[in-house]
Amino acid sequence: MLVIERLEFAYDVASAASMRFELEVADGEVLSLIGPSGSGKSTLLNLIAGFLPARSGRILIDEVAIEGFEVAERPVSIVFQQHNLFPHLDLYTNVALGVEPSLRLNGAQVETVREALARLGLEQLQRRKPGELSGGQRQRVALARALVRKRKILLLDEAFAALGPAMRAELIELVKELVCEQGMVGLLVSHQPRDALIASARTAFICDGQVTASATTAELLEQTELPELRNYLGSM
Amino acid sequence: MTDMSRRLPAVLVLVLLAFMVLAPMAGLLNLGGLPGYEATDLRFWQSTYLRRVFFFSVWQASLSALLSVLPAILVARAFALQPDLPMRRVLLRLFALPLVVPAVVAVMAVVSVYGSDGWLPFGRSLYGLDGILIAHVFFNLPLAVRLLLPQWQAIPRHHWQLSEQLGMNSWQRWRFLEWPMLREALPGVLLLVFMLCLTSFAVVLTLGGGPRSTTLEVAIYQSLRFDFDPARAVVLALLQLGLCMLVAMATLKLQRLPEVEIADSAPAAPLSALHKAIDIALIVAATIYVGMPLLSVLIDALGGPVLSVLSGASLWRSIVNTLLIGLSAAVLAVSAGWFLLRYSASLAHAGHSRRARLVDLAGSIVYVVPPLVIGTGMFVLLSPHVDVLDWVFPIVISINALMGLPFVIRCLGPAMRQNHARYHHLCLSIALRGWYRFRYLEWPLLRRPLALAIALVTVLAMGDLGVIALFGSPASATLALLIYQQLGAYLIPQATVTAMVLLLLCLGVFALLERLIGGNRDAGY
Numbered sequence: 115m116l117v118i119e120r121l122e123f124a125y126d127v128a129s130a131a132s133m134r135f136e137l138e139v140a141d142g143e144v145l146s147l148i149g150p151s152g153s154g155k156s157t158l159l160n161l162i163a164g165f166l167p168a169r170s171g172r173i174l175i176d177e178v179a180i181e182g183f184e185v186a187e188r189p190v191s192i193v194f195q196q197h198n199l200f201p202h203l204d205l206y207t208n209v210a211l212g213v214e215p216s217l218r219l220n221g222a223q224v225e226t227v228r229e230a231l232a233r234l235g236l237e238q239l240q241r242r243k244p245g246e247l248s249g250g251q252r253q254r255v256a257l258a259r260a261l262v263r264k265r266k267i268l269l270l271d272e273a274f275a276a277l278g279p280a281m282r283a284e285l286i287e288l289v290k291e292l293v294c295e296q297g298m299v300g301l302l303v304s305h306q307p308r309d310a311l312i313a314s315a316r317t318a319f320i321c322d323g324q325v326t327a328s329a330t331t332a333e334l335l336e337q338t339e340l341p342e343l344r345n346y347l348g349s350m
Numbered sequence: 351m352t353d354m355s356r357r358l359p360a361v362l363v364l365v366l367l368a369f370m371v372l373a374p375m376a377g378l379l380n381l382g383g384l385p386g387y388e389a390t391d392l393r394f395w396q397s398t399y400l401r402r403v404f405f406f407s408v409w410q411a412s413l414s415a416l417l418s419v420l421p422a423i424l425v426a427r428a429f430a431l432q433p434d435l436p437m438r439r440v441l442l443r444l445f446a447l448p449l450v451v452p453a454v455v456a457v458m459a460v461v462s463v464y465g466s467d468g469w470l471p472f473g474r475s476l477y478g479l480d481g482i483l484i485a486h487v488f489f490n491l492p493l494a495v496r497l498l499l500p501q502w503q504a505i506p507r508h509h510w511q512l513s514e515q516l517g518m519n520s521w522q523r524w525r526f527l528e529w530p531m532l533r534e535a536l537p538g539v540l541l542l543v544f545m546l547c548l549t550s551f552a553v554v555l556t557l558g559g560g561p562r563s564t565t566l567e568v569a570i571y572q573s574l575r576f577d578f579d580p581a582r583a584v585v586l587a588l589l590q591l592g593l594c595m596l597v598a599m600a601t602l603k604l605q606r607l608p609e610v611e612i613a614d615s616a617p618a619a620p621l622s623a624l625h626k627a628i629d630i631a632l633i634v635a636a637t638i639y640v641g642m643p644l645l646s647v648l649i650d651a652l653g654g655p656v657l658s659v660l661s662g663a664s665l666w667r668s669i670v671n672t673l674l675i676g677l678s679a680a681v682l683a684v685s686a687g688w689f690l691l692r693y694s695a696s697l698a699h700a701g702h703s704r705r706a707r708l709v710d711l712a713g714s715i716v717y718v719v720p721p722l723v724i725g726t727g728m729f730v731l732l733s734p735h736v737d738v739l740d741w742v743f744p745i746v747i748s749i750n751a752l753m754g755l756p757f758v759i760r761c762l763g764p765a766m767r768q769n770h771a772r773y774h775h776l777c778l779s780i781a782l783r784g785w786y787r788f789r790y791l792e793w794p795l796l797r798r799p800l801a802l803a804i805a806l807v808t809v810l811a812m813g814d815l816g817v818i819a820l821f822g823s824p825a826s827a828t829l830a831l832l833i834y835q836q837l838g839a840y841l842i843p844q845a846t847v848t849a850m851v852l853l854l855l856c857l858g859v860f861a862l863l864e865r866l867i868g869g870n871r872d873a874g875y
Binding site (some may be wrong): 125163164165185186190191192194197198200201202203207211212215216217259263 | 701772773775776778779780781782783786787790791794795
């Protein structure tokens with residue numbers, strides 16, 4: 115389970131104005147985060163991943179506070195919108211780096227990589243380089259690497275934004291399956307309310323650096339009394 | 351977020367750079383401590399000689415900048431508007447060649463084409479302002495073309511289409527599309543070329559140097575090596591320093607230099623047959639101007655005393671010295687540049703872009719403090735304590751490394767910043783660091799710009815005739831100094847053969863380093 119307690123952050127250290135997040139996500143759940151540009155969605159993911167230092171507050175994963183952990187020590191995998199893969203390395207190597215950066219893999223680790231590639235339908239492509247793949251295939255490779263890392267939290271920072279609707283839906287379904295199968299916790303940042311409908315039973319709306327609404331996805335998208343949410347949905 | 355492993359080496363490099371620049375400056379300012387110094391030496395400030403040298407330095411640099419950049423605008427435009435010209439890429443590569451041709455070889459080449467016995471005699475003596483201008487244009491016209499060309503390629507395709515839709519003629523396109531883009535880069539390019547010509551040493555030393563055509567740089571050299579007058583050298587060096595600082599500040603203010611990266615994309619614009627013919631004529635003329643001198647030095651050398659020069663021990667000793675200085679300076683410059691850029695990339699990524707820019711600028715300090723000024727300072731600082739001629743290699747290598755550092759920053763900087771911005775978070779999240787980060791990420795993605803940086807600095811140091819002329823002796827002579835000594839002894843055929851050896855060595859070393867370090871150019875990612 116992921117619990118975010120009074121997690122505060124400010125881009126300008128001297129500034130009194132800061133972002134403040136509170137959140138809970140259960141095992142096997144994919145929570146969608148929607149909200150206007152600059153509202154703090156990606157900042158929240160960066161705080162969880164450790165790319166940004168929180169000013170105060172706690173990040174608990176299965177009751178263990180991780181805010182003091184180095185990036186690599188956190189039980190977190192992240193998939194970005196682009197540049198997830200090293201362009202000069204083939205798919206197998208890109209995924210294997212997630213297991214062991216020295217690439218000195220034992221038999222069991224090699225098998226893990228193979229299984230992950232097979233699970234994502236990439237076994238025939240493993241010697242190809244990212245430049246030879248479609249956008250959807252590239253994101254599948256990034257998911258395969260997240261899978262082999264066996265980390266509890268999977269962060270998806272507009273990971274499928276560059277893909278067409280059908281491919282996006284297919285990959286989101288895949289993420290749901292993986293998160294459920296592995297007992298992971300998924301956080302999906304997206305600009306598309308439709309993605310939230312496919313991905314999540316529950317969605318949080320982030321505005322001005324805080325979670326201003328959280329409900330079942332269908333309910334949240336129906337809420338019209340919250341002006342920020344109305345503006346946001348109206349502009350979609 | 352920047353960690354200590356990036357900050358510490360960069361800070362060490364910055365301290366070293368500050369020491370290399372400030373220690374010689376302190377030596378220069380400590381005028382009273384100079385051997386044989388008398389207060390009356392300061393009257394030199396008011397001498398006619400100083401005024402003449404100062405005026406000539408600024409005059410030749412201004413003329414060289416104008417004569418290089420104005421035609422370069424026409425040639426760059428011709429290249430930009432003729433994207434389908436046969437051999438366009440080859441011609442543009444030819445325009446990169448003067449960057450790696452040693453100045454003293456270029457002087458030989460210019461003399462062999464435009465000299466009184468040359469292929470196309472200029473009609474007047476090349477030893478003076480005319481020769482200096484011809485040589486400076488040979489170097490800087492191609493550079494200006496390569497700097498200006500990307501301005502045309504930055505014009506969005508839709509703007510060209512719009513101009514076509516609106517029925518604009520060539521002049522209107524120039525006025526509304528091209529000139530506004532060009533205007534942004536032009537002051538920076540003009541000042542850069544002005545600065546290069548102001549601090550040009552080898553060209554003025556070999557083609558000028560007489561009482562009527564001496565620049566501050568050459569006058570510093572003459573004061574130290576011929577007149578044994580360090581006080582005069584210090585006054586000249588301080589004047590040169592002040593002038594360079596002024597130009598550097600103006601350049602910094604106006605500089606909007608594009609990356610010297612020639613893309614294949616080109617504007618779509620309908621052109622008349624006459625327009626096309628004029629463009630091609632301009633390109634051909636510029637190509638002949640750049641290509642012919644290089645060809646002539648090779649042909650003239652092959653008709654010279656090749657065997658006797660090649661069998662001389664001094665040539666082989668000079669080749670060894672040249673390679674030693676070139677490769678050592680490159681290793682030093684690239685190491686220093688790597689640490690600076692690693693730190694500045696992480697600063698930029700963390701949002702401290704002003705600090706990142708300052709770190710990059712510190713690496714380009716040599717633009718403000720010319721190498722000969724640093725050399726003079728070192729000479730003044732060290733000469734009371736040691737025989738500076740015994741220290742020739744460490745001094746020449748370190749100053750050449752300093753001269754190469756801006757090239758390293760320019761070649762490697764954009765790629766390192768891009769790599770850091772794209773992959774740093776990914777590397778952190780999968781714990782790819784240290785040796786493995788270098789092996790799997792940095793080496794494969796940076797080896798080409800790294801190779802270019804190493805190759806460039808190596809050949810620039812190999813061909814330098816500045817610091818080595820100040821400190822060199824026959825035993826420590828490089829090929830460039832050997833050519834200068836042969837010219838001084840009127841051994842012109844021998845100098846031509848040595849120039850050919852240096853030219854071929856530079857081109858060979860450049861190609862070899864690019865291939866060995868950069869790998870296969872066709873292996874696209």
